[in-house]
Amino acid sequence: MDTSRRYRLLLLPFVIATVVLVGVPAALAIGLSLTDYDALSTPNWVGFANYIQLLDDRVFGIALGNSIYFLALSVPLRLLGAFGLALWLGGERRGTGAYRAIVYLPTVIPDAATALMWLWIVNPLYGPINLLLKSLGLAQPAWLADQDSARFVFVMMACLQIGEGFVVALSGLKGIPRSYYQAAQADGAGALSLFRHVTLPLALPWIALVAVRDTIFALPWTFAVSSIMTGGDPFYTTLFLPLYARIQSVDYLKFGLGAAATTLMIVLAALALGLIGLAARRGWYADEI
Amino acid sequence: MVTVVIAAVFAVPLLFALSLSLRQIDRTLPTTMEWLPNPIVLGNYGQALADGNLIRYGLNSLLVVAVALPVTLVVASWAGLAMARSGPAVQRRMVAFCVVALLVPHSMIWLPRFLMVKWAGLIDTPFALMLPALMGTSPLFALLFYWAFRRQPADLFDAAAMDGASAVRVWWSLALPLVGPTAMAVGALTFLYFWGDYIDPLLMIKSPARYTLPVGLSILQQFDKTRWPLVMAAAVLYALPSIGVFLAAQRYFLAGRRMLWLS
Numbered sequence: 001m002d003t004s005r006r007y008r009l010l011l012l013p014f015v016i017a018t019v020v021l022v023g024v025p026a027a028l029a030i031g032l033s034l035t036d037y038d039a040l041s042t043p044n045w046v047g048f049a050n051y052i053q054l055l056d057d058r059v060f061g062i063a064l065g066n067s068i069y070f071l072a073l074s075v076p077l078r079l080l081g082a083f084g085l086a087l088w089l090g091g092e093r094r095g096t097g098a099y100r101a102i103v104y105l106p107t108v109i110p111d112a113a114t115a116l117m118w119l120w121i122v123n124p125l126y127g128p129i130n131l132l133l134k135s136l137g138l139a140q141p142a143w144l145a146d147q148d149s150a151r152f153v154f155v156m157m158a159c160l161q162i163g164e165g166f167v168v169a170l171s172g173l174k175g176i177p178r179s180y181y182q183a184a185q186a187d188g189a190g191a192l193s194l195f196r197h198v199t200l201p202l203a204l205p206w207i208a209l210v211a212v213r214d215t216i217f218a219l220p221w222t223f224a225v226s227s228i229m230t231g232g233d234p235f236y237t238t239l240f241l242p243l244y245a246r247i248q249s250v251d252y253l254k255f256g257l258g259a260a261a262t263t264l265m266i267v268l269a270a271l272a273l274g275l276i277g278l279a280a281r282r283g284w285y286a287d288e289i
Numbered sequence: 290m291v292t293v294v295i296a297a298v299f300a301v302p303l304l305f306a307l308s309l310s311l312r313q314i315d316r317t318l319p320t321t322m323e324w325l326p327n328p329i330v331l332g333n334y335g336q337a338l339a340d341g342n343l344i345r346y347g348l349n350s351l352l353v354v355a356v357a358l359p360v361t362l363v364v365a366s367w368a369g370l371a372m373a374r375s376g377p378a379v380q381r382r383m384v385a386f387c388v389v390a391l392l393v394p395h396s397m398i399w400l401p402r403f404l405m406v407k408w409a410g411l412i413d414t415p416f417a418l419m420l421p422a423l424m425g426t427s428p429l430f431a432l433l434f435y436w437a438f439r440r441q442p443a444d445l446f447d448a449a450a451m452d453g454a455s456a457v458r459v460w461w462s463l464a465l466p467l468v469g470p471t472a473m474a475v476g477a478l479t480f481l482y483f484w485g486d487y488i489d490p491l492l493m494i495k496s497p498a499r500y501t502l503p504v505g506l507s508i509l510q511q512f513d514k515t516r517w518p519l520v521m522a523a524a525v526l527y528a529l530p531s532i533g534v535f536l537a538a539q540r541y542f543l544a545g546r547r548m549l550w551l552s
Contacts, residue, residue: 006456007371014368014431015386017424022390025401032401039404085295101539102296108535109303110485112503113528116510117306120517126318128305135322160299167542220396224487228507242396249400250492262397269394 033259040253050260060261062236063244067219067265069151070240071272074158075214082162082210083203086169100170107163111221114157115228119144122153144230150237153229154222161221165210172206173199208280215272219265241265303528310334310522318517333522343523345498346505353415353501354483357422361479362472365425369434370464371456374446384435387428395488403492417493418486418501426482430475437471438464470541477538481531502527 033050037043054060085103089096106114121127122143130140141149180198189197223242226232232239232247241261249258310333312326337343372383402420403412411417425431441464449459465472487503494500500508506527510520535542 006450007374009371010367010456010460011371011375011383013364013423014425017364018386018390018428021402021420021424022393022398025398025405026393028401028404029397032404039407088292088295099292099296101536103299104539104542105532105535106299106302108481108531109528110481110487110503110531112485112487112506113524113531114302116506116520116524117302119510120309120521121302121305123517126320126517128308128322131319131322160302163542216392216394220394223396224491224503227491228487228510242399245396245400246492250403255400255404258400262400266394266397 029259029262031259032256033263035256037255037259038253039255043256046256050257051264053257054260054264059236059239060244063239063241063261064264064268066151066237066239067222067241067268070154070158070222071215071218071268073152073155074218075211075272077155077159078162078165078214079207079211081159082165083169083173083207085162085166086173087199090170090173100166103166104163106160111224112228114161115225118153118157118225119229144238145234147234147237150230150234154225154238157225158218158221165214168206168210169203172203176202204280208276211276211280212273215269215276219269241268303525306521306525309518310525312518314516314518333518334526336519337523337526340523342497342505343502343509343526346500346502347527349415349499350484350501350503353418353486354480356415357419357426357483358476358479360419360422361426361430362476364423365430365475366434366465366468366472367460368425368431369436370438370460372431372435373438373441380435384432387432390428399488399492406493412493413495413499415499418483418489421482421489422479426479430478433471433475434468437468441467473538474541477534477541480534484531 032043034045034047035043036046036049089099089103109117121129124130124140124142124145127143129143133140143153144150176199180202181194184194184198219240219242222240223246226238226240226243227246230238232243242265245258245261245265248254248261308323308325311329311331312333313328313330314333314336368383372380375383406412406417406420411420421427445463446459449463454463485503486501487507490501490504494504497505497508506520506523509523
C-alpha cells in the first residue's frame with residue numbers, strides 16, 4: 001500500500017480550514033469591495049464606485065498618508081535595529097543569552113498590555129519619559145495629544161518589538177562561514193570593508209526576508225494599539241488604514257467601502273514589497289561586479 | 290556599556306509600568322522623575338484581582354487558550370507529518386500553499402471573517418475566538434512540524450507502516466514523541482497568539498460577560514484613567530503569563546534556526 005496515501009487524511013483538516021479561514025475571506029474582501037453590502041440587505045454590484053468614493057474621501061487620504069508614514073519609518077528602523085543588535089549580540093560571550101532574552105521580551109507582551117503601558121509612559125504630564133526629559137532640562141512633547149508627535153509614538157513602540165526579526169538576523173549572520181572573514185582579513189580588509197563586502201551581501205537574503213515580513217505585518221499591528229491608545233485622534237493623525245476600514249465597516253455598516261480600503265491596503269503592501277525587491281536585486285547585482 | 294544601554298531601552302517600558310503599579314493609588318501622581326515609589330505597596334494587585342470582572346475575563350481568555358492550544362497542536366502536527374511523508378511533488382506544492390497563506394495579511398481577513406462568523410451564527414460565542422485553531426493557528430506551525438518530521442529517519446516510519454499501524458497511531462506513539470522541542474515552541478507561540486489576541490474578541494464578542502482579558506482591560510482603562518497605578522497593575526498581571534511562557538520556552542525561540550518569527 002502506498003504509504004503517503006495513509007497520511008493524506010491527516011492533511012485534510014489543515015487544508016480545508018486554511019482555505020475556509022484564509023482563502024475564502026481574502027476572496028470575499030475583494031468581492032465585497034465591488035458591492036454596497038451593509039450586512040443587512042443583499043449586496044448590489046456597484047463596480048468601482050467604492051474605490052472612487054475612497055479617493056474623494058479626505059479622511060481616507062489622511063489614513064493612507066499616515067500608513068505610508070508608518071511603513072516608511074518603521075520598516076527601515078526595525079531592520080536596522082534587528083540586524084544592528086544581532087551584529088552586536090551575535091558573539092558567544094558570557095551573558096549574551098540574557099541580553100537576547102531582554103531584547104525579545106517586549107515582543108511577547110500582548111498588544112493590549114503594551115498599549116496600556118505606553119499610554120502611561122508617554123503621558124504628557126506625569127509619564128516617565130517627559131519627567132525624564134524635564135529633569136534633563138529638555139523640551140517635553142505632548143506625544144499622543146499633539147498632532148505632530150502622535151504618529152511617532154507608534155513608530156517608537158514598533159521599534160522595540162523586533163524580537164522575531166532579531167532572531168532571523170542572528171541565525172542569518174551565524175550562517176556566514178568564519179573562513180570568509182578569515183580570507184578577507186588575510187587580504188588586509190578592515191572592519192568596515194569586511195562589513196561591506198562579506199557581511200552585507202551574505203546577509204542580504206535575510207534582510208530582504210525580514211523586510212518582507214515587517215511590511216506585511218506593520219499595518220495590521222497598528223490596529224490593536226491605535227484603537228486602544230487613540231482611536232485615530234487627534235484630528236485623524238493616528239488613523240491608519242486598518243482602523244479606517246473597521247470604522248467604515250462595523251460602525252457605519254459600509255462593508256463594501258471597508259473592503260475596498262482593505263484591498264487598497266494590500267496594494268500598498270504589494271508596492272512596498274516591489275520596492276524592497278528592487279532594492280534587494282540592485283544589491284545582489286552590485287555584489288556581482 | 291553599550292550592551293547595558295540596549296538592554297535598558299528594551300526593559301524600561303515594562304519597568305516603568307511595574308514601578309507605577311507599586312504606587313499607592315490615592316496619592317497624586319509624581320511631577321518629578323520617580324524611579325521607585327515610596328512606599329512600595331502591592332495593594333493594586335490585590336485590588337485588580339479582587340475586581341471580579343478581571344477574573345471573569347481571565348477565565349474567558351483561559352478557556353479559549355485551553356481549547357485552541359491542543360487543537361492547534363493536533364492539526365499542525367498532523368499536517369506536518371502528512372507533508373513529510375508525502376512525495377516530493379506534494380511537498381513542494383504544500384510548502385507553496387503554506388507560504389501563500391502566510392503572506393495574506395491579517396487585516397485583509399478580519400472583516401470578511403467577521404461576516405462569515407456572523408452568517409454562521411457564532412458571533413458572541415467563544416467558538417468565534419477559537420476558530421484559527423482549526424487551521425493550526427498559523428501555516429507556519431504546520432511548516433515547523435514538517436521541517437521537524439523531515440529530519441527524522443524515514444526507516445522508522447517505513448517499519449511502522451510494515452507493521453500495519455494506522456496513520457493516527459504512528460503519529461501519536463512514534464512521530465510526536467520525536468519532535469518534543471518543536472511541539473514546545475509551537476505550543477508557546479500558540480499560547481502567545483490566543484492569550485494576546487485583541488482583534489477577534491473586539492470584533493466578535495458583544496456581551497461584557499464574555500469579554501476576554503485584552504478587551505476587558507482596554508475598557509478598564511477608559512473608565513479608570515485617573516487610577517493609573519491600578520491600570521498598570523492589571524496590565525502587568527495580564528502580561529505575566531506571556532512573559533512566563535516566553536521565559537520557560539525561550540531556548541526554543543532564541544536558539545531555533547527555523548523561522549519561528551513568521552507567526
